[in-house]
Amino acid sequence: MARVIAVSNQKGGVGKTTTTCSVAAGLKKRGFRVLAIDLDPQGNLGFSVGADTTISASIYDVLKGEVKIQYAIQRLKAMDVIISSILLSGIDLEYTSTGREYLLREALAPVQDFYDYILIDTPPALGILTINAFTASDYIIVPMLPDIFSLQGIAQLYETVVRVQKYCNNTLSIAGILLTKYNPKTHLGREVRGTAELIAEDLHIRVFDAFIRSSVVAGEAQSVQKSLFDYAPHATVTRDYEKFIDELLAKGV
Template sequence: MSKVISVSNQKGGVGKTTTSCCLAVGLKKKGFRVLTIDLDPQGNLGFSVGADTETSASIYDVLKGDVKTQFAIQKTNIIDIIISSILLSGIELEFTNTGREYLLQEAIKPILDLYDYIILDTPPNLGILTINAFTASDYVLVPMLSDIFSLQGIAQLYETVERVKKYCNSKLSIAGILLTKFNPRTLLSREIRGTAELIANDLNIRLFDTYIRSSVVVSEAQSVQQSILDYAPKNNISKDYLRFIDELLAKGV
């Protein structure tokens, strides 16, 4: 039975897609069976793992009921993935039936035994796609930048998780906050980490001890469609992500 993890933050550019990819690849390297699903109409995850985004079926086709989930899975050199589609951006208006929060949960039921982990990359908003992701998940992992605006967004994200927990999925929990693009050498970063700790404590959310440092190899690896862990295994960022996965596993996720 897979554990399903949403990687989510309504703020853009905080490292959701990068974290989804590194988490999935890192878990795969540890011997787990891992599937990623790209729920962001931007399709960044599909691109970065070198999936076919032209002719293959997408999660849009699956949610519409046109394609069976199993048949939408692509096995790339990097990871198994169900790609997104730009058509997902119209889903808010297109899917208006009752029960639309449960479409993804229903869709992944037949494949839960095929994978140990299913990682969901979500778009930068708290709309119906993110609600579907939360409804289908066991955990929400929150990548966050160490700046003050990011801290402000956490309460809103927390409320959304609480709402989904109450109405759609009682087993959902927040795995924790992961600081990304973190520069441990600046005073501001360290102060923000302190503030993040206070806010996390206040909401009873874990702030992971591991943080992800900033590195240019992230965009380099993504532009040549390689996983960061293979492109730059000795770089700090690869070490950070592997350490983070160890922490995640140690905490029972």
């Protein structure tokens, strides 16, 4: 049975797609069976790993019940992937009935035994798509920029998680906060990390020891549709993700 991990933060530009792609590719390199699902209507994950985004079925087709999930999976070198669709942006209006929070969980059921990990890239919002991801997941990874504005969103995200735990998925837990585009040498970076650790302690969650430094290599890898591990295996940012995966596995995630 696969462990399902949502990568989520209601703020955009924090590295959700890069983290989803890099963790999925890194786990695949270590011999795990990995599926990545792009639940963000912008569809950046599918593009960044070189998936077909023109004629292949998307997670929207799966949630609508028009395609079985097995037929939406694209098997790539870096990982298996299910692409997104811009039509996901209207799913709040399409589905208004009771039980809409469980669409993704029910869709994943037929393939969960075929993977060790399923990672979900979520949109920068706390709407029904993110609720679906949380309802289907075992863990949440929260990428966060080292700035004061990012700190303000953690409590709101936590409140959403608590509601999902209460009504939809009582086994859901936040694996931790991952600092991205982080420079441990700056005063602001260290100060924000300290504040994040205080907030996390109050909410009974952790800030990961590993962090991801800022690097142009991540953007370059996405532009040529390769994972960091294939594009620049020895780059600083790639080593950062290696350490993060080490920590995830060491902590039982």
